[in-house]
Amino acid sequence: MLALLFLLLPHLSSSQLDENERIAEYHKRQHKWPPAEAEFTPQTPGWRNLHTRRFQQITRIEDGTAKYNGYMSTVHSALLAPNFTEYGWALTKGPSDLVELLLARLITGINREDTPVELPDADQGDIRDEYPEELPLMVSIYGLHQRVLDELLPIHEAWSNTKLIGNNAYGLRVYRNQSNLQMHIDESATHIISSIMHIGHDPDGEPWPLVIEDLHGNTHEVFLETGDVLLYESSKCFHGRPKRYNGKWYSSIFTHYYPADWNPKRNEMNVHYRIPPGWHLQPEEVVEDLDELIVTETSFKEPGCEHEWCALKKTTKWTMPQELQHGQIISSDGVIKPLVKESEDEL
Known part of the structure; x- marks a missing residue:
């Protein structure tokens, strides 16, 4: 199926990641999906809601490379990167x-x-x-x-x-x-x-x-x-x-x-191992009123909104x-x- 997880993804440099080994490591670390509330860093309701919506948007991306890159950035930001200040x-x-x-x-x-x-x-x-x-x-x-x-x-x-x-x-x-x-x-x-x-x-x-x-x-x-x-x-x-x-x-x-x-380099592989095993699958349930998200390498945009970013409304x-x-x-x-x-x- 996904014996080798894409070649030359921006986050992977020149390495190759075996998908079966990645999934095994995911389970070894006892990860679950969706993430528990306590996993979000920091554990503020607004931060959690912001990234829960972004994860839902990523599940609907059809291009595999773009979808994986979307998970990489969002998992790092929402769950794994420590915060050093109150507001960022x-x-x-x-x-x-x-x-x-x-x-x-x-x-x-x-x-x-x-x-x-x-x-x-x-x-x-x-x-x-x-x-x-x-x-x-x-x-x-x-x-x-x-x-x-x-x-x-x-x-x-x-x-x-x-x-x-x-x-x-x-x-x-x-x-x-x-x-x-x-x-x-x-x-x-x-x-x-x-x-x-x-x-x-x-x-x-x-x-x-x-x-x-x-x-x-x-x-x-x-x-x-x-x-x-x-x-x-x-x-x-x-x-x-x-x-x-x-x-x-x-x-x-x-x-x-x-x-x-x-x-x-301490967080690079941790991010890979935190992405869910079924990341490449399309969701069975459709979330209503969810804006389309496009990921190009590490850049994000929402083409359906003015200036291609919906949060600019408020x-x-x-x-x-x-x-x-x-x-x-x-x-x-x-x-x-x-x-x-x-x-x-x-x-």
């Missing part, structure tokens, strides 16, 4: 001198015709005219990546109350007109505690929200200005920019960290409060709090 995201301010330096590099880059820009995996050079306008470009920050990681590290450690190791700083990524980014979670091995530090955007462009689900099942639209930092548990909380951007350019830098005691919209200072955060509860470590000993 927060807003704070970045270091002003670093932001000013990056903004200067950005403005210089987008105004110079000979600025080195590139797409991921593309050669250096001025290639802006060779790619469709909606694809993002990169403006070099000339070796500042480690400085970004180092200066933002204390913010991430204080927010997560966890000793962290920097994995990478990525950017400056420059989105262009009609760009969008479908909902997804990030690399589960290394992108655990992350941030988006917004550097700048076309002043004549339309506001462009980052959409993120919190750990209580609520969906938020976050509008960032220069120097604003969105902290988020990036391999835990689904996020993206499903609305298309109307403007010339929009640029941020992304940082990713993982806990110092983290084993980057969101909480956020901009940085004017009274929030550097060293403070705000999240789903709307309360401004100091960004401090709970225990120096733990870090």
Whole structure:
């Protein structure tokens, strides 16, 4: 039947997984499906309801590869990935001198015709005219990546109350007109505690929200200005920019960290073994009013809804409060709090 479970799935790298062995391991671990309420992490009703609906949507996907990938991301997010914070995201301010330096590099880059820009995996050079306008470009920050990681590290450690190791700083990524980014979670091995530090955007462009689900099942639209930092548990909380951007350019830098005691590969096989044996079968019972879900590798969209994401019908919209200072955060509860470590000993 499924002697070998697909070749070269994104989550499997170049490995092959024997389906019979996978099912045997599932039973050995005494897993059950659907998951028990106590398995959801965290055990908030909203988080459980959010992912129960997503699991129901995944059962109706007909393409086998897409369906398995949908299970991989959702099982990891809903059941296996630990959470480090109460809500999974927060807003704070970045270091002003670093932001000013990056903004200067950005403005210089987008105004110079000979600025080195590139797409991921593309050669250096001025290639802006060779790619469709909606694809993002990169403006070099000339070796500042480690400085970004180092200066933002204390913010991430204080927010997560966890000793962290920097994995990478990525950017400056420059989105262009009609760009969008479908909902997804990030690399589960290394992108655990992350941030988006917004550097700048076309002043004549339309506001462009980052959409993120919190750990209580609520969906938020976050509008960032220069120097604003969105902290988020990036391999835990689904996020993206499903609305298309109307403007010339929009640029941020992304940082990713993982806990110092983290084993980057410890969860990979656990996710495979948690997917139910009958994952490839279509459900006998049809859930009414369940929106279609399409999974492409690690990206999720709901084509039947506006902007291809149904939760956008009801969101909480956020901009940085004017009274929030550097060293403070705000999240789903709307309360401004100091960004401090709970225990120096733990870090």
